[in-house]
Amino acid sequence: MPHLLLRHRDVPGIGRLEVYEKNGGFEAFKKAVTGMQPQDVTEAVKASGLRGRGGAGFPTGVKWGFIPANIWPHYVVANADESEPGTFKDREIMEGNPFQFLEGVAIAAYATGANVAYIYLRGEFWQVSDLLDGKIADMEKAGFLGDKLFGSDYSLRIHTHLGAGAYICGEETALLESIEGKRGQPRIRPPFPAVYGLYGKPTVVNNVETLTNVPLIVSRGADWYKSLGTADSAGVKIFSLSGHVKQPGNYELPFGTTFRELIYAYGGGVTGDRPVKSIMSAGASSTMIVAGEKALDTPMDYASVRTLGADLGSASVIVINDTVSLDWVINKTIHFFTHESCGKCTPCREGTFWMRAMIEHIEHGEDVRANTELLNSVARQMQNKCLCPLGEFSTMAVTTAIDRFPADFMPSSTGGTHG
Amino acid sequence: MLAEKYPEEIKKIFAKYPPEQKRSAVMPLLYLAQRDQGFITKAALEDIARMLDITSTDVAEIVGFYTLYHDRQAGKYRMQVCTDLPCALRGAEKFLEQLCGNLGVRVGETTADGVVTVEAVMCLAACDKSPMFQLQGGEGIEYHENMTVDKTMELIAALRKSGREVK
Numbered sequence: 040m041p042h043l044l045l046r047h048r049d050v051p052g053i054g055r056l057e058v059y060e061k062n063g064g065f066e067a068f069k070k071a072v073t074g075m076q077p078q079d080v081t082e083a084v085k086a087s088g089l090r091g092r093g094g095a096g097f098p099t100g101v102k103w104g105f106i107p108a109n110i111w112p113h114y115v116v117a118n119a120d121e122s123e124p125g126t127f128k129d130r131e132i133m134e135g136n137p138f139q140f141l142e143g144v145a146i147a148a149y150a151t152g153a154n155v156a157y158i159y160l161r162g163e164f165w166q167v168s169d170l171l172d173g174k175i176a177d178m179e180k181a182g183f184l185g186d187k188l189f190g191s192d193y194s195l196r197i198h199t200h201l202g203a204g205a206y207i208c209g210e211e212t213a214l215l216e217s218i219e220g221k222r223g224q225p226r227i228r229p230p231f232p233a234v235y236g237l238y239g240k241p242t243v244v245n246n247v248e249t250l251t252n253v254p255l256i257v258s259r260g261a262d263w264y265k266s267l268g269t270a271d272s273a274g275v276k277i278f279s280l281s282g283h284v285k286q287p288g289n290y291e292l293p294f295g296t297t298f299r300e301l302i303y304a305y306g307g308g309v310t311g312d313r314p315v316k317s318i319m320s321a322g323a324s325s326t327m328i329v330a331g332e333k334a335l336d337t338p339m340d341y342a343s344v345r346t347l348g349a350d351l352g353s354a355s356v357i358v359i360n361d362t363v364s365l366d367w368v369i370n371k372t373i374h375f376f377t378h379e380s381c382g383k384c385t386p387c388r389e390g391t392f393w394m395r396a397m398i399e400h401i402e403h404g405e406d407v408r409a410n411t412e413l414l415n416s417v418a419r420q421m422q423n424k425c426l427c428p429l430g431e432f433s434t435m436a437v438t439t440a441i442d443r444f445p446a447d448f449m450p451s452s453t454g455g456t457h458g
Numbered sequence: 459m460l461a462e463k464y465p466e467e468i469k470k471i472f473a474k475y476p477p478e479q480k481r482s483a484v485m486p487l488l489y490l491a492q493r494d495q496g497f498i499t500k501a502a503l504e505d506i507a508r509m510l511d512i513t514s515t516d517v518a519e520i521v522g523f524y525t526l527y528h529d530r531q532a533g534k535y536r537m538q539v540c541t542d543l544p545c546a547l548r549g550a551e552k553f554l555e556q557l558c559g560n561l562g563v564r565v566g567e568t569t570a571d572g573v574v575t576v577e578a579v580m581c582l583a584a585c586d587k588s589p590m591f592q593l594q595g596g597e598g599i600e601y602h603e604n605m606t607v608d609k610t611m612e613l614i615a616a617l618r619k620s621g622r623e624v625k
Contacts, residue, residue, distance in 0.1 A: 124542040124581040157474075162526040163582050163592055165599040198474040203485055203524030206580065220481035220510070222523040238479055279585065281544040287586035323543055323581075357544050357585075371543040375580055381523075 043275050044251050045291045047135030056177045059138040065183050067257035068145045073189050075257075080150035084253065086261035088273030093118055093209070093246030094321065094352040096341050099253075105233035106151045106241045114242040115148040115156040116218070117250055120202055120209040122161055124375060125322035125355035128277040128289050129247035133160075133167050136251070137174045141197065143250030145184070146257055148195050151243050155196050159214050162203040171199050206379035210427045211244040213381065224383045225427035246353075248277055268294035272340035272351075282319075282358040283310040295343075299335040302358055313360040317444070320344055321352025323372045324432035326439040327365060348439065364455050365440040365447040370398045376433030387430030390421035394437060407450040415441045460505050464490055468509075480510045484520055488527055493597040497528040525579070526594070533568040533575035535595035535617055535624070537610075541578045544585035553589035554578060556607045561614070573618050596623030 041049045052058040059065075071080050085100025106113055117140075121129040132140055148156045160168045175197050178184040186194040205223045207213045212226035215237050236242020252274060256264045265273045272294035278301055281287045285307035292301070298318060302309065309315055318334065319325035326349045328334050337343050344351040359368060377391040397414040401407050418434035425431065441448055461468060467490055475482040484506060491502035498521050500514075507514040521527040528536075539554045554565065558576055561569050568575040584590045587603035591610075602613065 121583045122581055125544050125585055127583045127585050130583050161583070162524070163599055163601075166601070169598075200474070200482075201485065201489065203488070203520075204526035205524050217485070218482055219479070220484040220512075220520070222519055238476065281585035282547040287548075289586070355585075357547070359547065363547070368543065371546055375542055378580055 040293075042291050043255055044132060044139070044248065044277060045135060045289065046139065053136055054134075054138070054174075056138065056174070056181060060181075063258065064138055065142055067254035068142050068149070068183065069189050071146050071149050071257055072191050072193050077150045077152055080146060080257060083261050084150070084256055087256045087264040088261075088268075089249065089252055089256060089264065090272065090341070091246055092248035092252075092276065092353065094123070094324075096351070099245060099249055102233065102245070103147070103151050103243055105231070106243060107234060108152075110234070110241050111152075112155070112240055113151050113153040114237040114240060115144060115151060115153045116211075116214065116237060116242060116244045117144050117156065117158040117247055118209060118211065118214060118244055119158055119160040119164065119167075119247045120206075120214060121164075121247070122206040122209050123322035123324060123353055123355055124372075125281050125319065125357045126279050126353050127281075127355075128279050128353075130164060130167060131289050132247055132251050132277075133164075133171060137171060138178075139254055140247055140251045141171070141174060141178060142183075143253035144197055145195055146253045147243060147245060147250055148197075149193060151241075153243070154194050155198070157218060157237070158197065158199045159208070159218060160199060160201055161208070162201050165201065168199045168201050175199070205381070206375075207381040207427070207429060210429065213427065214244065215242065222381070224381045227426060269338065269340045269342075271342045276339075276354050278339065279353075279355045280306045280358070281355070283313070283315075283360040283363075284308070284358050285310060292339075294340040295338040297336050297338050298330075298356070301339065301356060302335070306358070309358060309360050311360060311362065313362060315358055316361040316363065317359045317365065317368075317440075319357040319359070319436065320347075320349050320354070322355035322357065323375055324352060324428075324435055325349055325355075325357070326435045327368070327443055329443050364452050365444045366398070366401055366453040367455055369437050369440045370402055372436045373398050373433065376429065380429060380433070384425040384427075384430060386421045386424040387433065390417055390430060391433050393417050394433070401448070402454045404450065404454050407448065407453055411441055411448040460487065460490060460494065460502070461509060463494065481512060481516075484510060484512075484517060485524075488517070488520060489597075492527060496534075497531050526599075534573050534621070535593055536575045536577060537591050537593055537614075538577045538579040538582075539591040540580070540582045540584065540588065542581040542585075544581075545588035545590065548588040550589045553605070553607060557610055560607060560611055571618070574614055593624050596625070598623075598625045600624050 081103045089099045090096045208217045208223040213223040217223040232242045278290045290305045315330040318328040377395045380391045382388045400410045418437040471486045487506045503514040503517045541550045590603040
């Protein structure tokens with residue numbers, strides 16, 4: 040099947056406006072603005088079963104439907120903060136197929152009554168932001184952005200906004216704080232952004248990949264979209280495959296593809312032809328899946344991955360072979376989350392700090408059994424106690440590595456290096 | 459003063475946000491200040507604070523919170539190697555160690571000629587192209603992916619020679 044999101048792999052030059060237009064570009068946006076009521080667009084997206092691709096998997100159309108009609112103005116914000124270790128799909132979309140993403144932003148804005156949309160990019164995507172600024176200017180020149188679009192009363196402007204290196208800004212309320220010129224720290228919810236978002240106004244925040252699906256749904260219809268994927272996970276998904284595989288990269292596949300197909304048929308197999316020991320299906324925030332036969336044959340959709348005690352999340356699949364001891368893995372993830380904790384909630388700020396102290400003891404071979412037990416206990420005490428999921432995410436790999444791979448936390452096995 | 463030096467850039471920055479939400483301009487203005495001086499000076503904090511009707515402490519907390527703003531001088535270029543889990547599984551730590559060995563620095567240090575500061579950083583969303591690093595220096599940031607130590611040393615030699623700005 041030709042790519043639906045990574046279309047630049049099949050259509051050379053689709054990143055240029057005239058090529059994108061020649062291949063049906065902006066027809067969906069035009070169709071929406073000239074022939075559909077905003078709520079019809081929202082209904083179509085609802086009916087398609089599209090769920091958020093940033094990790095949470097929340098139904099996109101339902102999110103749009105929460106925007107109230109009695110508070111104005113409305114905003115749409117595209118979340119291009121892509122910072123989860125193991126996730127690198129949004130960057131490829133924006134670099135390769137930028138107009139389909141921008142058209143998705145435009146349709147989301149029309150559907151929710153927003154006249155201004157922001158794209159929040161992580162600061163490291165400096166060059167991507169530059170590229171998008173150029174594409175936005177192209178759209179303005181061609182009449183796809185600006186005032187009274189397609190002869191209607193609808194006007195829209197899109198602006199980029201660069202972050203500056205903070206994982207937490209991928210959390211939607213922290214992201215909004217950041218656009219407002221503040222430290223990126225999550226807000227207390229409720230109220231949710233749909234009611235109290237950017238500048239205190241109703242705001243939809245959607246991931247880049249989510250929005251890139253939207254033009255397809257508007258032009259080809261919800262039924263067609265639903266026919267792809269599985270019952271609970273409609274459509275296609277970009278799987279970012281990394282770690283111990285021969286051909287890491289992005290693979291756009293229908294939901295329901297198995298881990299085995301992804302790793303062996305697409306990823307070319309495991310580095311060193313070793314057995315897979317563990318898989319993280321949702322980047323560094325993931326639990327550690329025991330990669331037995333059953334796991335490898337599990338279809339990658341939201342419901343099936345859950346049966347493995349894991350989440351599909353943003354589908355950032357990190358493969359770990361049997362040369363690695365998992366104490367080393369959680370040492371890496373704990374350091375990441377300790378660095379990225381924003382400091383607002385005590386359990387996360389202090390908990391990640393203490394987890395780091397304990398894993399360092401373990402890595403130095405100091406009282407490994409007692410420190411492992413303490414580490415596991417601290418991690419459990421952090422769960423369900425923070426405003427945003429970061430604190431919780433930091434414990435996922437820790438508790439499951441210790442529970443599911445106890446042999447890796449024996450005094451004789453810890454403290455190895457890798458890579 | 460930024461306002462006198464970069465009137466066009468500043469006009470463009472403010473145009474992105476509602477007029478009553480000037481504070482939103484703090485991050486792009488900090489990038490502008492950093493491009494001007496190589497790091498954020500105390501004078502820049504005060505300058506930006508005045509433009510936005512906030513205190514210089516409000517601006518300083520942004521500099522402190524976000525890792526891409528620097529409040530002190532380092533090498534002309536910052537070479538920031540990702541050593542997070544997916545990159546480390548593909549040899550990023552060994553790459554960093556060898557690179558530091560070749561340059562005669564430890565992680566976080568600057569080469570004797572003041573050209574390159576080598577740092578280890580968190581995920582840069584390029585997990586499939588490790589070893590990789592971003593290069594900061596001047597206005598922008600550029601990615602260098604699928605790197606080897608030899609290729610990196612060549613890049614550093616070229617940077618030493620050209621002294622070019624990163625765009």
